[in-house]
Amino acid sequence: MDMLTATRREWNELYVFFNLLAQGRIVLGNEEGLPSGRVLPIFQVTRQEHDGERRYTVEEADIHVEGEQMDERFPREDFGTVAAMILDTLKRERNEEVEAPEGVEGFLDALKIYDMEARTDDRTDFYITFHDSSFPPVGFRIYSRLCAMMPLLDGGRTANLKFEQGGIRFSQPAVNKINYTDDPDNPNEVARRMLYIESMGGVLKYNDVADKVFRSNLCMIDLNFPRVLAEMVRLMHLDNVSRVDELTALIEERNPLKIKEELIRKHGYYRYKMKEFLLALALGMRPAKQYDGTDSAVAGFVMVDTEGRMVAYRKTERQVFADFLFKHTRLEKGHPEKDKYGYLERENRAYYLKLNLKIGFVKR
Numbered sequence: 001m002d003m004l005t006a007t008r009r010e011w012n013e014l015y016v017f018f019n020l021l022a023q024g025r026i027v028l029g030n031e032e033g034l035p036s037g038r039v040l041p042i043f044q045v046t047r048q049e050h051d052g053e054r055r056y057t058v059e060e061a062d063i064h065v066e067g068e069q070m071d072e073r074f075p076r077e078d079f080g081t082v083a084a085m086i087l088d089t090l091k092r093e094r095n096e097e098v099e100a101p102e103g104v105e106g107f108l109d110a111l112k113i114y115d116m117e118a119r120t121d122d123r124t125d126f127y128i129t130f131h132d133s134s135f136p137p138v139g140f141r142i143y144s145r146l147c148a149m150m151p152l153l154d155g156g157r158t159a160n161l162k163f164e165q166g167g168i169r170f171s172q173p174a175v176n177k178i179n180y181t182d183d184p185d186n187p188n189e190v191a192r193r194m195l196y197i198e199s200m201g202g203v204l205k206y207n208d209v210a211d212k213v214f215r216s217n218l219c220m221i222d223l224n225f226p227r228v229l230a231e232m233v234r235l236m237h238l239d240n241v242s243r244v245d246e247l248t249a250l251i252e253e254r255n256p257l258k259i260k261e262e263l264i265r266k267h268g269y270y271r272y273k274m275k276e277f278l279l280a281l282a283l284g285m286r287p288a289k290q291y292d293g294t295d296s297a298v299a300g301f302v303m304v305d306t307e308g309r310m311v312a313y314r315k316t317e318r319q320v321f322a323d324f325l326f327k328h329t330r331l332e333k334g335h336p337e338k339d340k341y342g343y344l345e346r347e348n349r350a351y352y353l354k355l356n357l358k359i360g361f362v363k364r
Helices: 008-023 076-092 104-111 172-179 188-199 212-221 225-239 244-254 261-265 269-282 315-328
Strands: 005-007 025-029 035-049 052-058 062-067 070-075 097-099 126-130 138-144 160-166 203-209 298-304 310-314 329-331 344-347 350-356 358-361
Touching: 005 008, 008 025, 008 035, 008 076, 008 138, 008 298, 008 310, 025 315, 035 310, 062 076, 070 076, 076 097, 076 104, 160 225, 172 188, 172 344, 188 203, 188 225, 188 350, 203 212, 203 225, 212 225, 212 269, 225 244, 225 269, 225 329, 225 350, 244 269, 244 315, 244 329, 261 269, 269 315, 298 315, 310 315, 315 329
Parallel strands: 025 310, 138 298
Antiparallel strands: 005 097, 025 035, 035 052, 035 126, 052 062, 062 070, 126 138, 160 203, 160 350, 298 310, 329 358, 344 350
């Protein structure tokens, strides 16, 4: 008989789900990513299963499971036992595909859980109702260091920013030489091209956002915000600085928008705009989908560290959430070939080089 196997991400989602039910509470995190000491009791977790919506209500000793074809109770301690087994396996195993610990498959069968990851269209992993049934359920996404972490923004080619190349007119053979690489998936080749263009007298000046929907979305933060992001991405490639808080500090020094010093120092203009952008990404903004400032179904994150400890962030604690994102995100380098950036390209008699905006969580 074949053993049940699943990806680290799939096991991780079940670990978080079962652990929440066993604990019957969640600890809120602070801006440093650590437990704040504030605890919220969980009344119910709602998850999409193969047969539709399933409600898992936390009772004193049991979990009451109700759904399309279910109305049963299971001991709460069983969820804790299985969560601990999954966590132990994830910490011990290093492979992407992981076999089910002994006894876990039978537990999943008893619960009639056949989808390891919840299948939802609204990007939530589950909904949590806190305190009691009078509170509305809150949609959460899981971000975990027990598996490869999903980026906060992974827009592919729709998240490209265009720089116009001026200063000198390159011949076609020169352009071919600049673009040539025997390692097209190496993002470090992008910085090499940028430096080569500069060494030949070329200048790369921010021009536009490649995708018109993403341009409009960024302008919802500020009409000049795309220019700020472009400078951050450029610095990331050339100065090898990736953390958002450190890049923002560099932006404050360079002041690409040439705004008054008072606005930067006293009002924290660039920091404020960056935090608003990170919150918008966390709560619904995506590059290729029109954004009107309305939050999506995602209203919070459950963050899991390498030891399996969990803390939560909610949009109702907006400032703490924003500060956490600001301190724990970084710009990342995507695949140049896949995301179509980092090459000199001809367009309307001019040459442009695109840089890609990708934001993930820092490695800790």
